[in-house]
Amino acid sequence: MKKFAEWSLYEMWDRTGIQRHLERMAEKGWMLERVGLLFHYRRCTPGKVRFCVTYYPDADLSDPAPTEGEQEYQALVSYAGWKRIASNGQMQIFCAEREDVVPVETDPVLAVENLHRAMRPVLTEERRQGIGCLALVALYMVYLLIQPTIFWAISVALLGFLLFLVRGISYGVSCIAYSRWHRRALQAADNGDFLDTPNLAPVKLVLRLVLLAGVLLHVISVCTERSDAMLHTISLLSLIIIPGAALGTAAVWKLMKRKGVSKETNKAVIRLGPIFLGFLAIPLILALLLGGAFKNSRGFDGTQQLDSYQWQGERQYLYHDAIPLRVEDLQPEVSCESYITELSGMDSLFLGTYHAEQHPRWDDPNAESIPTLQYNMVAVKWKALWNTCYEDMLRDFQKGTFEPAACDPAPWGALQAWSRADGTYLLGYEDGIVLLRLGYTPTEAQMQTVGAVFGK
Amino acid sequence: MPRLKFQTLTEQMFYVLLCLRQEQCGMEILDQVDALTGGRVKVGSGTLYNLLEQFLDAEMIRETKVEGRKRSYILTEAGRKRLAEEYQRISAQAEDYKKLMIEGGDLP
Numbered sequence: 001m002k003k004f005a006e007w008s009l010y011e012m013w014d015r016t017g018i019q020r021h022l023e024r025m026a027e028k029g030w031m032l033e034r035v036g037l038l039f040h041y042r043r044c045t046p047g048k049v050r051f052c053v054t055y056y057p058d059a060d061l062s063d064p065a066p067t068e069g070e071q072e073y074q075a076l077v078s079y080a081g082w083k084r085i086a087s088n089g090q091m092q093i094f095c096a097e098r099e100d101v102v103p104v105e106t107d108p109v110l111a112v113e114n115l116h117r118a119m120r121p122v123l124t125e126e127r128r129q130g131i132g133c134l135a136l137v138a139l140y141m142v143y144l145l146i147q148p149t150i151f152w153a154i155s156v157a158l159l160g161f162l163l164f165l166v167r168g169i170s171y172g173v174s175c176i177a178y179s180r181w182h183r184r185a186l187q188a189a190d191n192g193d194f195l196d197t198p199n200l201a202p203v204k205l206v207l208r209l210v211l212l213a214g215v216l217l218h219v220i221s222v223c224t225e226r227s228d229a230m231l232h233t234i235s236l237l238s239l240i241i242i243p244g245a246a247l248g249t250a251a252v253w254k255l256m257k258r259k260g261v262s263k264e265t266n267k268a269v270i271r272l273g274p275i276f277l278g279f280l281a282i283p284l285i286l287a288l289l290l291g292g293a294f295k296n297s298r299g300f301d302g303t304q305q306l307d308s309y310q311w312q313g314e315r316q317y318l319y320h321d322a323i324p325l326r327v328e329d330l331q332p333e334v335s336c337e338s339y340i341t342e343l344s345g346m347d348s349l350f351l352g353t354y355h356a357e358q359h360p361r362w363d364d365p366n367a368e369s370i371p372t373l374q375y376n377m378v379a380v381k382w383k384a385l386w387n388t389c390y391e392d393m394l395r396d397f398q399k400g401t402f403e404p405a406a407c408d409p410a411p412w413g414a415l416q417a418w419s420r421a422d423g424t425y426l427l428g429y430e431d432g433i434v435l436l437r438l439g440y441t442p443t444e445a446q447m448q449t450v451g452a453v454f455g456k
Numbered sequence: 457m458p459r460l461k462f463q464t465l466t467e468q469m470f471y472v473l474l475c476l477r478q479e480q481c482g483m484e485i486l487d488q489v490d491a492l493t494g495g496r497v498k499v500g501s502g503t504l505y506n507l508l509e510q511f512l513d514a515e516m517i518r519e520t521k522v523e524g525r526k527r528s529y530i531l532t533e534a535g536r537k538r539l540a541e542e543y544q545r546i547s548a549q550a551e552d553y554k555k556l557m558i559e560g561g562d563l564p
Contacts, residue, residue, distance in 0.1 A: 054502045068525075071525050072482075072505075072525045072526075072527060073502070073505050075525040075526075076482045076483065076486075076501045076504065076505050077501040077502060077505075079482075079483045079486065079501065080486055080500070080501035082501070102498045102499070102500055102501070103498075103500050104500045104501055104502035104503070105500050105502045105503050106468060106498055106499055106500035106503045107466065107468055107500070107503045107506075107507075110503050110506045110507065111502075111503070113506075114502070114506055
């Protein structure tokens with residue numbers, strides 16, 4: 001027997017929308033079989049079937065089995081010619097093939113009252129979750145305003161922001177639409193009419209597509225990003241942890257219901273389950289850390305095994321990452337065999353932010369006299385972020401003890417250039433921004449070398 | 457303006473209470489209302505369930521027995537009184553109609 005399941009786009013309270021949708025599905029030859037996280041259908045002979053969605057307010061999704069009252073309600077409705085198809089929490093779905101069967105609800109006032117009584121706890125919970133999501137979005141926004149160059153480079157943070165934003169909007173739209181409908185439905189019911197519930201399916205579809213696009217971008221980003229091994233692993237884990245926590249909780253909850261565990265325990269599982277499973281990620285990451293998963297791999301050559309040496313009682317790693325600008329490019333006369341080049345940072349589809357460092361081994365007897373080089377680079381992949389990043393870096397640049405001054409960008413081959421007396425330069429190029437810590441005033445030739453590297 | 461609960465009984469409320477002059481379960485009420493009104497008044501099963509709950513809360517009916525998934529009810533004194541008041545109201549309306557429309561009387 002052919003089966004099919006779909007993720008319903010209808011709000012639980014949208015009884016008109018659900019009824020019409022189920023009738024359309026029956027006309028296409030799909031009969032509803034059961035309702036859980038998804039609507040499950042089985043193949044049937046296409047035909048006209050009347051559906052009725054009603055609500056039993058005292059039912060609860062966490063009830064291990066239908067209560068006596070709910071069974072009585074279902075028996076009475078069945079006696080009147082309706083066949084019970086499925087129930088999910090307060091929602092009860094019946095169907096009838098006879099045209100002349102008396103509707104389940106014949107008093108609009110009672111129908112609206114009943115729906116409202118059933119949906120009150122659901123909407124209260126949604127409101128609470130909506131406020132929680134929007135509070136998290138506000139926190140993300142603060143971080144976004146304070147640290148845009150970091151925020152836009154962390155793919156998992158962007159996904160979290162999108163997830164909470166979409167959930168917040170979804171809950172908000174649902175609560176507002178329901179409140180408006182309820183107010184108008186009470187007036188209509190007094191005139192003897194049941195006002196159709198508003199259809200939010202198009203809004204929900206758009207929100208889900210946005211979320212799906214976000215998840216796809218995150219997956220692409222995780223697969224292609226160049227970042228520290230630890231951050232990369234966290235990003236990869238996020239792809240498993242978020243859906244895993246949701247599905248794991250649902251599976252445990254379903255099993256507990258089947259075993260007849262009390263409503264209260266089930267409710268606690270649904271509330272605390274995702275948090276508990278989410279927290280499992282912390283010991284997992286700690287185990288990876290302690291197990292040395294990130295110890296000998298770092299930066300953009302994350303897979304390489306690194307040699308190390310001891311210096312002042314601490315293990316130092318001999319990184320040989322490829323960095324775009326080296327000391328020798330600026331000072332060809334310098335020759336040092338013990339140079340270590342280290343690149344770190346993170347990268348999303350929108351922005352990459354990296355730190356490059358070149359210094360001698362600390363145990364080199366001449367370490368103090370060997371020139372070093374440090375710089376931060378921001379690769380702006382989404383051009384709309386250029387000004388935001390530049391302003392953010394300029395703000396930081398202006399915070400130091402040394403007075404910053406705008407200088408001629410032309411010798412640097414840059415669009416914008418700022419300098420400080422401590423030999424630090426902020427250079428804006430078309431594809432990125434560089435904060436160069438030279439510690440000396442470069443010659444024109446050195447500036448051109450920098451321009452040739454970053455301005456290409 | 458919202459309907460004040462049971463201040464005026466709807467037709468469905470009236471017939472459900474009327475059926476409960478003697479002990480009945482929900483299924484029997486559905487059949488009786490239909491038979492009593494010749495199918496003119498239709499009471500939905502969900503509506504009936506909610507009405508019975510509300511009548512119980514208002515102590516207009518009381519539960520008499522439970523047999524499996526069948527629960528039976530009967531009118532209480534308060535229910536009988538309310539039903540009688542409704543009868544008086546409807547009778548007064550019918551009387552006024554008769555006076556003015558059938559007997560051709562004038563307004564006082």
